[in-house]
Amino acid sequence: MTIATAELLRQHLIDPEICIRCNTCEETCPVGAITHDARNYVVRADTCNECLACVAPCPTGAIDNWRTMRRADAYSIEQQFTWDILPTANELAANLTPTELTAIEVAAAELPAIERAPLAPGSGHESGSLNSSASPATGAAGLPEQSLAGAAIAGALVAPKSASRPQVNLYTARNPLRATVTGNFRVTGAECDSDTHHIVFDFGSMALPVLEGQSIGVIVPGLDASGRPHPARQYSVASPRDGERAGYNNVALTVKRVTTGHDGQAVRGLCSNYLCDLNKGDTVQVIGPFGKTFLMPDDPASNLLMICTGTGAAPMRAMTERRRRQRGAGGNADRQADQEGAPTGRLLLFFGARTQQELPYFGPLMNLPHDFIDVNLALSRAPDVPRRYVQDAMSERADDIAALLGDERTHIYVCGVRGMEGGALDALRAAAARRALHWESVHASLVRDGRLHLETY
Secondary structure, eight states: OOOOGGGEEEEEEOOTTTOOOOOHHHHHOTTOOEEEOSSOEEEOTTTOOOOOTTTTTOSSSTTOEEEEEEGGGOOOHHHHHTOSSOOOHHHHHTTSOHHHHHHHHHHHTTSOOOOOOOOOTTSSOOSSSOOTTOOOOBOGGGOBSSOOTTOTTSSOSSOOTTOOOOOOOSBOTTSOEEEEEEEEEEOSOTTSSOOEEEEEEEOTTSOOOOOTTOEEEEEOSSBOTTSSBOOOEEEEBOSOTTTTTTTSSEEEEEEEOOOBOTTSOBOOOHHHHHHHTOOTTOEEEEEEEEOSSSOOOOOTTOEEEEEEEGGGHHHHHHHHHHHHHHHSTTOSHHHHHHHTTOOOOOEEEEEEESSGGGSTTHHHHHTSOTTTOEEEEEESSOTTSOOOOHHHHHHHTHHHHHHHHTOTTEEEEEEEOTHHHHHHHHHHHHHHHHTTOOHHHHHHHHHHTTOEEEEEO
């Protein structure tokens, strides 16, 4: 029995156990092959062209699953919507005779290998109007000659070169890690509507290694309207790798209680309200960790330019606290750099919120030494003053930003609401122009070297 490679399909599947329903894959796919229902994200077998545009941006790796089979036997999206667990290769083989299985294995060996190199900048996948046949005019390094506002490949798909190697997906929905709540307190003003909490989980003797910039998932107890377990919700870790309390096996999250939907209507966010209502001593199921690229460089001489709004402060807090501990008597990296006469990097933070009372961690942030971190606040609803957003604050510091853009040790992190991303990127472009830096070249270098990271929602 022979099977032609044309009869075979290398079907692209998404693991429902690991997927956190962040919608990154569907937004990234240039051919519309990915869709979802209330439960699962799935891939249309007759549409996917194996371009791999969705693989690198996926924060969990759930997207990177493949099964080689007869094209006629491909799993339909209706079948995929019913899955709680990804079918194994053995389950697929059980439906074939030994002769058929051998024939498929022989034919599959002739299929070209899947190249998992990161998607190159300027490959034509622009958000807003994804069009696989589009071929935009490009400038230096193949980058589109247009505003970067909303560009899908505006950020790096690789980690900083000096970043520590992350561990991911150690715990899944089938084997979650149980944590104990050891702290839960509000970090926004009691008089404002933004109810944001700092929540600490302790894992006891069980290890959950996380790096600054990674995230974890939280599973809400109970079942959804269809009688299935609730999918996990993802939250960035707000504490450094050695714990919320140095040397302890714990992590902190920054969680805003969701009471209003995008349409302005009242809504009760399932997981955010669950977390904000937790009491000390309660137990929680956690999965993860997630994230391979939005990571902090370990080089103490690196500069960190951090741009955030609201709970986007979580990874910035983790990175800042890591540097603060390194700088103090308990750390080694910066102290060694000082002893050897090597420079330590700058920390420049742009932090936006509606009012000062809605800024998480405002008090502790203001107490940090000015020679340690340069803090710039942007308040859009402060009384009796003009509205000011992070891009406005960045414009006021354009010369300082331009100096950092000219330094190959600079790493840039943007985290917060999706609407801030375009303004922040355009402010970087404008700052580069202040020093006659060719933004397209600078941007290409930042992306290639893993020094520009975007995490907006």
